[in-house]
Amino acid sequence: MIVQLTEALTQRRSIRAYQDKAAEPELIREIFTLAQQAPSNCNSQPWHVSVVSGEARDKLEAALIERVSNGQKPVSAFKPYDIGFVGDFKERQISCAVELWNAVGIAREDREARTELFLDNWRFFGAPHVAFISMPLNMGEGNALDVGIYLQTLMLLMVDRGLACCPQGALALYPEPVFEIAQVPDDHGLLCGVSFGYADMEADKNKLKMPRLSVDECVTFID
Numbered sequence: 001m002i003v004q005l006t007e008a009l010t011q012r013r014s015i016r017a018y019q020d021k022a023a024e025p026e027l028i029r030e031i032f033t034l035a036q037q038a039p040s041n042c043n044s045q046p047w048h049v050s051v052v053s054g055e056a057r058d059k060l061e062a063a064l065i066e067r068v069s070n071g072q073k074p075v076s077a078f079k080p081y082d083i084g085f086v087g088d089f090k091e092r093q094i095s096c097a098v099e100l101w102n103a104v105g106i107a108r109e110d111r112e113a114r115t116e117l118f119l120d121n122w123r124f125f126g127a128p129h130v131a132f133i134s135m136p137l138n139m140g141e142g143n144a145l146d147v148g149i150y151l152q153t154l155m156l157l158m159v160d161r162g163l164a165c166c167p168q169g170a171l172a173l174y175p176e177p178v179f180e181i182a183q184v185p186d187d188h189g190l191l192c193g194v195s196f197g198y199a200d201m202e203a204d205k206n207k208l209k210m211p212r213l214s215v216d217e218c219v220t221f222i223d
């Protein structure tokens, strides 16, 4: 299925429940091949991507869930995602979580249900595939911008080809088993993971359509 860019852009959303159906390896390869068209500073292409499916995916899920459930401390190779989250940014972070709890009917005070939902990150939300995106450890913000462009290119291609995904900073927080099982280059740091597959659109979690600021709150037009 080929859809127009505007359609792909408005259709795409973070998908947190999947059908029990793997994508064809040829389709996966086609999507990741096309994503290589993403532009980057000096054509440096600083991203490395490990796509994990099948038994390796299940092994990785078990290793990650064990770590998170045992309360292992998360670590970040780069500056944490929530750096600078004060004021409006903090409020948006909180309402992002609250919107999800509301969509699945979890009360704010139900800690247990919230923890289970949080743990779903490391179950890849039931997706049959997960990609881990890294860049060299000696790189910084400018290079991360390139990886961000790559990420959006990848996500739109998935929509274009009938797949769905969820980008996840959470998947960068327990790097040990990821480096081992997903064969991430030694001199790289993880930026995020992307769970992907066919969306289960019956799931409440996937009914969520996150709001955005208006254009005038983010863009200044000057004549």
Ligand SMILES: Cc1cc2nc3c(=O)[nH]c(=O)nc-3n(C[C@H](O)[C@H](O)[C@H](O)COP(=O)(O)O)c2cc1C
Residues within 6 Å of the ligand: 012, 013, 014, 015, 096, 121, 166, 167, 168, 169, 170, 171, 192, 208, 209, 210
């Ligand atoms: C870099 C990045 C990291 C993210 N990390 C997570 C995550 O760890 N877990 C999660 O459930 N969603 C994660 N998200 C999804 C965001 O919550 C989501 O993009 C945002 O709320 C907007 O919703 P939408 O993607 O459905 O439009 C992440 C998104 C991005 C771009």
